[in-house]
Amino acid sequence: MPLATDDPEPATATRLSAPPAALCGLLGVAAALAVGDLVAGLLSPASSPVLAVGGQFIRLTPEWLKAFAIATFGVYDKLALLLGIAVVLVLMAAAAGLGSRRSAAPGAVVIVVLGVVAVASATAAPVFSLVDLVAPLAALAAGLAVWFGLHRLAMRRAAAVASSDDGSAPDEEGSEDAPSSSEQPTVHRTGPVGRLGAARRRFLLGVVGAAAGAGAAAVAGRWLAAAGGADASRAAVGALPDAPGPLADLSGADFAAQGTPTWLTPNNAFYRIDTALQVPQLTTRDYALRIHGLVDRELRLSYDDLRARRLVEAPITMTCVSNEVGGSLISNAVFLGVPLADLLAEVGVRPEAQQIASTSVDGFTTGTPVAAVTDGRAAMLALAMNGEPLPVEHGFPVRMVVPGLYGFVSGCKWLTDMELTTFGEFTSYWEQRGWAEQAPVKTQSRIDVPRAGGTVLAGRTTLAGVAWAQHTGVARVEVRADGGAWQDAELARDVSIDTWRMWRTEVDLAPGAHRLQVRATDRGGDTQVATPSLTIPDGASGWHTVDVTAI
Numbered sequence: 001m002p003l004a005t006d007d008p009e010p011a012t013a014t015r016l017s018a019p020p021a022a023l024c025g026l027l028g029v030a031a032a033l034a035v036g037d038l039v040a041g042l043l044s045p046a047s048s049p050v051l052a053v054g055g056q057f058i059r060l061t062p063e064w065l066k067a068f069a070i071a072t073f074g075v076y077d078k079l080a081l082l083l084g085i086a087v088v089l090v091l092m093a094a095a096a097g098l099g100s101r102r103s104a105a106p107g108a109v110v111i112v113v114l115g116v117v118a119v120a121s122a123t124a125a126p127v128f129s130l131v132d133l134v135a136p137l138a139a140l141a142a143g144l145a146v147w148f149g150l151h152r153l154a155m156r157r158a159a160a161v162a163s164s165d166d167g168s169a170p171d172e173e174g175s176e177d178a179p180s181s182s183e184q185p186t187v188h189r190t191g192p193v194g195r196l197g198a199a200r201r202r203f204l205l206g207v208v209g210a211a212a213g214a215g216a217a218a219v220a221g222r223w224l225a226a227a228g229g230a231d232a233s234r235a236a237v238g239a240l241p242d243a244p245g246p247l248a249d250l251s252g253a254d255f256a257a258q259g260t261p262t263w264l265t266p267n268n269a270f271y272r273i274d275t276a277l278q279v280p281q282l283t284t285r286d287y288a289l290r291i292h293g294l295v296d297r298e299l300r301l302s303y304d305d306l307r308a309r310r311l312v313e314a315p316i317t318m319t320c321v322s323n324e325v326g327g328s329l330i331s332n333a334v335f336l337g338v339p340l341a342d343l344l345a346e347v348g349v350r351p352e353a354q355q356i357a358s359t360s361v362d363g364f365t366t367g368t369p370v371a372a373v374t375d376g377r378a379a380m381l382a383l384a385m386n387g388e389p390l391p392v393e394h395g396f397p398v399r400m401v402v403p404g405l406y407g408f409v410s411g412c413k414w415l416t417d418m419e420l421t422t423f424g425e426f427t428s429y430w431e432q433r434g435w436a437e438q439a440p441v442k443t444q445s446r447i448d449v450p451r452a453g454g455t456v457l458a459g460r461t462t463l464a465g466v467a468w469a470q471h472t473g474v475a476r477v478e479v480r481a482d483g484g485a486w487q488d489a490e491l492a493r494d495v496s497i498d499t500w501r502m503w504r505t506e507v508d509l510a511p512g513a514h515r516l517q518v519r520a521t522d523r524g525g526d527t528q529v530a531t532p533s534l535t536i537p538d539g540a541s542g543w544h545t546v547d548v549t550a551i
């Protein structure tokens, strides 16, 4: 940016007015963030300072606050966090500027503090290498350079304003505009007003330059992160090999016409739960999986190694342990992948091994009982979901899926490491936070029609919904109104014991308020527990209860 030579050095009494001061702070911080993103895009997308700080914030957040965030914002919890960070940054940046109306030092301190927070967050990330320091340090350097540069131009402008007003009037925005635009540059080239015009132009140039530079860096950073990232790699995967044997007949497997979900959940509607603020960006080319620990032969596999192996395909309903009774954190897809049992046989699991400690590229961990994945169920390292390579947010290129276990003990996405170990030796991410060590999915059922709080026509009323008892199978679903007798519901086609099953029935409702309830019984004859329980530590229990009004 042009440095003035003929402007007066600002006198010590020079004071910035509030708007340019705040603008310097905002642009200094914006430049820092944009350069951080650009460098991160070039080197390592996850090292973007905002994402690194957000990730650290998530790790430090106490459980009650996380629970509150999920309860309040649901699947928008990460968006809410990013917006929160943006608001805090804007306020800090503006405050940094406003606190620096006489000297650039206070704002520089704020920028350095932000830089230190970014560097510290980067080093505290679960996966950290030295290259992750380059983005926050570049951000700090850019932030300070823009801050000092703009602040200096703003001070010169303020000094010029003061001298053109004979030093008597403060830097008032409104009064200074007219003379400069009309009289510059011919009349007062070297007088106070001429200097004012030049100083003002330089500041304006600096502001526009900083804003444009930051904008361009931010856009380029996004573009680089996307181009080198998982989306491009996923698009290049092409067709995956077919698994031997056709899928079961899916016709008649849902009552979507009555308002249940479709039997298969489209990938873009599949529930998503993870701790990743930025979806980890793995590529098939760089992908490597290590299987080690209590094994006879350690194994390292590339994506192509996995893809070339025997693949199986199975419809599997996945459920989150945080699903409340009646909740929607459950979805069903056809997964294609490498049978876990094959891999475990190949590495030779030692008899002492009790669980598979799985780690994702971003450091998240699950602990899965060996017994569950070797009992014949379709536990797999999934490569595809509903006929497409795994969506990036569902674990591209490789994740684990185990029918019948909640996702937090079995569904590790972006999986890069599997260690055979004992229960005593390893405690997984959510287990460290008070959730269960082992967590089979509890038998549950849900009323989708009518909606809670809804109004129905009195008389024969359709009820419909879904029930699940993964890896045991749903044998029976019953409903009742107002605590009366239970009546059997009709069940949709039974496709697999590893998937949900839809149900429908009709009940007679007189005009007035009614309470509808549902319960499922599994193939083992166990009826779902009536007593409500919290989701923590091992999943919610209780009967879904829906209040409606018949008119």
Ligand SMILES: Nc1nc2c(c(=O)[nH]1)N[C@H]1C(S)=C(S)[C@@H](COP(=O)(O)O)O[C@H]1N2
Pocket: 270, 271, 272, 273, 274, 275, 276, 318, 319, 320, 321, 360, 361, 364, 393, 394, 395, 406, 407, 408, 411, 412, 413, 414
């Ligand atoms: N890497 C990683 N894998 C993860 C998680 C996570 O936070 N990070 N969350 C788990 C949880 S709690 C669930 S319920 C499932 C959800 O998988 P989905 O998002 O594909 O539905 O992923 C599991 N795998």
Ligand SMILES: [Mo]
Pocket: 273, 319, 320, 321, 322, 406, 407, 408
């Ligand atoms: Mo979950």
